[in-house]
Amino acid sequence: MKPNQLARELDTAHRHAINAASAGLQDPALGAERLTGPVVGRLADAAVTSATPFLRAPLLAKISAVRLLHTPPAEDDAGRCPACNTPVPCDTFRELSW
Secondary structure, three states, rough: OOHHHHHHHHHHHHHHHHHHHHHHHHHHHHHOOOOOOOOOHHHHHHHHHHHHHHHHHHHHHHHHHHHHHHHOOOOOOOOOOOOOOOOOOOOHHHOOOO
């Protein structure tokens, strides 16, 4: 995945999360606690932005662990990925390189 593509996908995910949070804040099932008005979008954005690091950290840790598993071997090895046994660099390693 290229850096620009990753940034676009993260922005899209952020927008979807804001929309979901906005809908949740305005849900009629909340009754008297339901929020309305122009402040809802700002509150939803603040909620998503503050939660993002807590959601992103485990994902980045898993990506890092996968990348370590698919790291090309040293020069004296057979030139195959130690995790998937395909020629290096394997598709997984290439996909995780940005």
